Amino acid sequence: MPAPTCASCHTARANLRRPRSGQALCGACFCNAFEAEVLHTVLAGRLLPRGAVVAVGASGGKDSTVLAHVLRALAPQLDISLHLVAVDEGIGGYRDAALAAVRHQAARWELPLTVVAYEDLFGGWTMDAVARSTAGSGRSRSCCTFCGVLRRRALEEGARLVGATHIVTGHNADDMAETVLMNFLRGDAGRLARGGGLGSPGEGGALPRCRPLQLASQKEVVLYAHFRRLHYFSEECVYAPEAFRGHARDLLKRLEAARPSAVLDLVHSAERLALAPTARPPRPGACSRCGALASRALCQACALLDGLNRGLPRLAIGKGRRELELEEAPRRSVPAADALTAF
Amino acid sequence: CRDCFKALYVHKFRAMLGKNRLIFPGEKVLLAWSGGPSSSSMVWQVLEGLSQDSAKRLRFVPGVVYVDEGAACGQSPEDRAKTLAEVKSVLQNIGFPWHTVALEEVFGLPPAVLQGSAQEPVGTEEAYKSAVDSFLQQQHVLGGEQTHQPHTQDSPGPCSLGRSPTATQTAALCRLFDSVRTLTAKEELLQTLRTHLILHVARVHGYSKVMTGDSCTRLAIKLMTNLALGRGAFLAWDTGFSDERHGDVVVVRPMRDHTLKEVAFYNRLFAVPSIFTPAIDTKAPEKASIHRLMEAFILRLQTQFPSTISTVYRTSEKLVKAPREGRAAGPAGPRCLLCLCALDVDTDDSATAFGAQTSRLSQTLLSTPPAEAGTTTGPGCVAGEGQACCRAACNYVHRKGVQAQVMEQLCYGCRVNMKDLPSLDSLPPYILAEAQLRSQRDWVMPEVQEYLIEDSDSEAEDALVQPPGARLTTQEQGGENTGTGL
Amino acid sequence: MAAPLSVEVEFGGGAELLFDGVKKHQVTLPGQEEPWDIRNLLIWIKKNLLKERPELFLQGDSVRPGILVLINDADWELLGELDYQLQDQDSVLFISTLHGG
Numbered sequence: 001m002p003a004p005t006c007a008s009c010h011t012a013r014a015n016l017r018r019p020r021s022g023q024a025l026c027g028a029c030f031c032n033a034f035e036a037e038v039l040h041t042v043l044a045g046r047l048l049p050r051g052a053v054v055a056v057g058a059s060g061g062k063d064s065t066v067l068a069h070v071l072r073a074l075a076p077q078l079d080i081s082l083h084l085v086a087v088d089e090g091i092g093g094y095r096d097a098a099l100a101a102v103r104h105q106a107a108r109w110e111l112p113l114t115v116v117a118y119e120d121l122f123g124g125w126t127m128d129a130v131a132r133s134t135a136g137s138g139r140s141r142s143c144c145t146f147c148g149v150l151r152r153r154a155l156e157e158g159a160r161l162v163g164a165t166h167i168v169t170g171h172n173a174d175d176m177a178e179t180v181l182m183n184f185l186r187g188d189a190g191r192l193a194r195g196g197g198l199g200s201p202g203e204g205g206a207l208p209r210c211r212p213l214q215l216a217s218q219k220e221v222v223l224y225a226h227f228r229r230l231h232y233f234s235e236e237c238v239y240a241p242e243a244f245r246g247h248a249r250d251l252l253k254r255l256e257a258a259r260p261s262a263v264l265d266l267v268h269s270a271e272r273l274a275l276a277p278t279a280r281p282p283r284p285g286a287c288s289r290c291g292a293l294a295s296r297a298l299c300q301a302c303a304l305l306d307g308l309n310r311g312l313p314r315l316a317i318g319k320g321r322r323e324l325e326l327e328e329a330p331r332r333s334v335p336a337a338d339a340l341t342a343f
Numbered sequence: 344c345r346d347c348f349k350a351l352y353v354h355k356f357r358a359m360l361g362k363n364r365l366i367f368p369g370e371k372v373l374l375a376w377s378g379g380p381s382s383s384s385m386v387w388q389v390l391e392g393l394s395q396d397s398a399k400r401l402r403f404v405p406g407v408v409y410v411d412e413g414a415a416c417g418q419s420p421e422d423r424a425k426t427l428a429e430v431k432s433v434l435q436n437i438g439f440p441w442h443t444v445a446l447e448e449v450f451g452l453p454p455a456v457l458q459g460s461a462q463e464p465v466g467t468e469e470a471y472k473s474a475v476d477s478f479l480q481q482q483h484v485l486g487g488e489q490t491h492q493p494h495t496q497d498s499p500g501p502c503s504l505g506r507s508p509t510a511t512q513t514a515a516l517c518r519l520f521d522s523v524r525t526l527t528a529k530e531e532l533l534q535t536l537r538t539h540l541i542l543h544v545a546r547v548h549g550y551s552k553v554m555t556g557d558s559c560t561r562l563a564i565k566l567m568t569n570l571a572l573g574r575g576a577f578l579a580w581d582t583g584f585s586d587e588r589h590g591d592v593v594v595v596r597p598m599r600d601h602t603l604k605e606v607a608f609y610n611r612l613f614a615v616p617s618i619f620t621p622a623i624d625t626k627a628p629e630k631a632s633i634h635r636l637m638e639a640f641i642l643r644l645q646t647q648f649p650s651t652i653s654t655v656y657r658t659s660e661k662l663v664k665a666p667r668e669g670r671a672a673g674p675a676g677p678r679c680l681l682c683l684c685a686l687d688v689d690t691d692d693s694a695t696a697f698g699a700q701t702s703r704l705s706q707t708l709l710s711t712p713p714a715e716a717g718t719t720t721g722p723g724c725v726a727g728e729g730q731a732c733c734r735a736a737c738n739y740v741h742r743k744g745v746q747a748q749v750m751e752q753l754c755y756g757c758r759v760n761m762k763d764l765p766s767l768d769s770l771p772p773y774i775l776a777e778a779q780l781r782s783q784r785d786w787v788m789p790e791v792q793e794y795l796i797e798d799s800d801s802e803a804e805d806a807l808v809q810p811p812g813a814r815l816t817t818q819e820q821g822g823e824n825t826g827t828g829l
Numbered sequence: 830m831a832a833p834l835s836v837e838v839e840f841g842g843g844a845e846l847l848f849d850g851v852k853k854h855q856v857t858l859p860g861q862e863e864p865w866d867i868r869n870l871l872i873w874i875k876k877n878l879l880k881e882r883p884e885l886f887l888q889g890d891s892v893r894p895g896i897l898v899l900i901n902d903a904d905w906e907l908l909g910e911l912d913y914q915l916q917d918q919d920s921v922l923f924i925s926t927l928h929g930g
Contacts, residue, residue: 003907016904020700024907037699045694062842062926173696174926180575184567185644187654189661196667198694215699222842222897222926223904234843234925249927251640253894255571258633259527261700261759262571268696268755269575272687274667 019260027227034224038070045198047210050079052166055159058084060101060233063170066221085158088117090126101233116158143239153301171211174218177266181248193275204293217263352609355600356388368402373550376407378618382556384606385598387615406440408544414516416623442544447508447516449536454777456543519769526632528763535681545592557596560603563655568637573756576687579662588683679754687754748782834858834917842924849880868911895927
């Protein structure tokens with residue numbers, strides 16, 4: 001069975017079949033189409049206005065590598081400037097290699113790079129220290145919860161540091177599809193009600209965030225990196241990914257094998273889910289410590305750090321958080337810096 | 344223990360009906376019975392409910408419908424005849440009026456099946472109360488006769504739509520199903536046709552409710568399956584207690600609190616008869632369809648995390664039957680030709696999953712760099728025809744072809760499914776006829792409306808007329824539904 | 830009888846971690862009765878190259894869903910997947926999409 005001719009240029013041999021349309025394209029035409037689609041998503045979704053200073057969350061992995069590369073190619077047309085922001089979580093052995101990959105990319109593409117470290121931002125807490133502290137709880141899952149919350153905060157801080165007006169992250173269609181599957185399986189109606197869009201507009205003083213690759217499947221992201229010869233860091237984090245996400249990812253890959261459009265079909269479902277008003281989270285207010293957006297008295301990051309600093313890491317996740325807040329109420333707000341350096 | 348289990352089981356069924364207050368006294372209710380355990384258990388619940396003493400007695404008037412899907416599931420004529428004989432003997436024992444129809448009969452359905460009824464379902468609290476009151480009064484007048492049957496009831500026994508299917512119809516059905524490329528699309532098509540057929544039977548015989556035997560296990564699986572099929576907008580209709588999308592005939596799911604395990608136990612303990620018939624996916628490998636994959640996944644996860652199904656089920660109760668905030672298409676908007684839900688598609692090219700698949704960027708192919716994207720093709724041709732309004736509607740419709748005509752009348756999920764049919768020509772005539780009818784009407788309507796009101800979609804349409812190159816470089820342009828969640 | 834073949838087998842995207850971190854393998858497939866197709870190649874890889882946790886690379890008689898297969902830089906979906914018959918000097922690339930982000 002010989003490969004068909006590219007359906008676009010009609011000259012080269014096709015290298016792949018696109019999951020969304022079933023069309024067979026050559027590598028070059030596919031990459032052009034991929035870039036045009038990201039451009040289209042940004043424009044039609046009105047994600048990044050002209051003149052935006054965009055902080056690209058760079059991890060050295062495939063998604064952020066492809067995002068940075070594509071946006072760099074589109075920057076003149078979009079009239080935006082880019083700044084890579086990488087987060088050093090302080091994970092020995094793993095993060096150093098990933099950061100090296102980011103530094104290499106920044107140098108090669110001549111993009112400014114800023115690295116922000118958990119250790120500096122969060123009063124000496126590295127992810128390795130967090131892991132040691134939570135080891136008693138015996139669950140790697142809590143590690144990912146901590147890391148996710150802290151990384152979000154760190155990226156926000158890093159973006160402000162470089163004077164960014166917008167933050168972009170490399171989440172792709174598979175991430176969204178996995179998330180909607182997981183939220184149903186875990187019964188997280190609040191997240192289902194909030195999810196589905198291409199980003200958040202930046203309520204409560206937070207920088208607007210968006211995901212320009214959200215309509216591109218993982219497979220296409222990887223193929224784009226392959227045909228554009230992009231090098232990325234592909235080792236798994238030493239703290240194994242959350243088991244539950246593993247289940248969802250496995251399911252998603254099987255669904256995709258049975259029907260190539262399944263990933264986008266799930267994204268469409270997520271865009272269209274309608275939940276009862278009671279399932280929607282309350283309007284967020286400001287964290288009583290750091291002023292960041294929070295649905296409760298303390299934002300997630302402050303709550304986590306507070307738990308860590310008191311040697312009760314589990315307080316901050318799940319039901320523990322509510323107990324924490326009951327205590328918090330009479331204590332009055334403490335300036336963020338004090339709270340962080342007190343220990 | 345056995346007695347408590349039975350009491351609980353019966354209570355769940357009656358509580359589900361009681362709390363939703365949708366079934367009116369004396370109302371004709373069609374029980375969709377597949378022969379499988381859950382729907383058999385449901386029929387049994389109704390049978391027992393009707394033989395209770397007067398205080399607890401169910402007060403609606405049941406009938407049973409059985410759809411013979413043998414042709415779509417590859418059963419031989421002999422096996423089908425055998426199954427049907429078994430079905431009839433069970434139905435005779437039950438003693439309700441019953442209707443057996445072969446799936447082939449979809450080839451004789453009128454297009455009207457797909458025309459939503461203007462009649463709103465009567466379902467308000469007020470209406471329910473007054474109906475109950477008048478029913479009780481009537482009972483009182485009649486002296487509370489135990490054997491009283493409302494005069495509207497069909498006599499017990501068969502009232503089949505009729506004839507056994509012709510060989511031509513059977514061949515047409517087999518041809519249709521054989522042509523479908525994936526098991527996923529076959530399952531969906533079967534479900535669609537079955538629903539239309541049951542709807543038709545209900546209307547012809549004056550039933551205003553249809554009860555299906557979906558268990559909580561089945562609904563959790565269905566919810567996740569439909570999520571993966573792109574039916575996120577319709578989950579509340581597809582899996583909720585009641586489904587009012589058809590207007591005059593409401594589908595209700597009274598078994599939705601029962602798990603498959605409970606059903607199996609009950610049927611075993613109380614000797615509820617059921618009939619095994621091979622389904623379309625029987626023996627298919629797990630990876631053969633989205634349905635099978637999701638079923639296997641959920642059941643496996645359930646053994647690992649025993650709360651999986653109840654979690655999914657409880658989450659589903661928080662879904663509402665309204666379009667998502669900021670999304671167009673209210674109940675009055677156009678309906679999907681096949682599933683009859685409000686269309687959930689965005690404008691082409693919008694920054695959504697739908698836009699990503701309809702985008703001319705991915706449909707027409709670019710050998711040119713992004714800035715010049717699309718200039719080589721003529722994407723404005725459809726809109727261009729819109730300008731040439733002198734052309735007759737039928738001319739337009741004719742040229743568009745069946746494929747395009749049907750496709751544009753479909754919701755997102757049904758479009759994806761129909762892509763797995765090499766040709767839509769083999770669909771039953773009522774679907775094609777209705778598609779053509781709507782297509783012609785859609786052609787005429789905008790022409791008329793242009794003179795009546797300023798079209799709110801005009802901005803989006805302007806964008807369509809422009810060459811995509813221009814659209815891509817201008818920040819302000821873009822489809823209407825593009826700012827998703829921003 | 831298929832003659833011996835010389836093929837380049839490459840792993841990327843994190844899949845190389847299951848092969849001692851070695852990305853490129855120049856291999857010679859011995860002559861055998863039946864022709865060398867991808868199905869047979871996978872069995873051969875499992876026997877001769879795979880160092881650990883085969884379930885992370887193979888599932889059933891195919892690769893684990895989420896691992897892309899490119900034959901001479903073309904997606905194997907275009908070439909008949911498991912049934913593609915290898916030619917001398919072919920290159921087969923396995924890229925994991927499951928690692929990192």
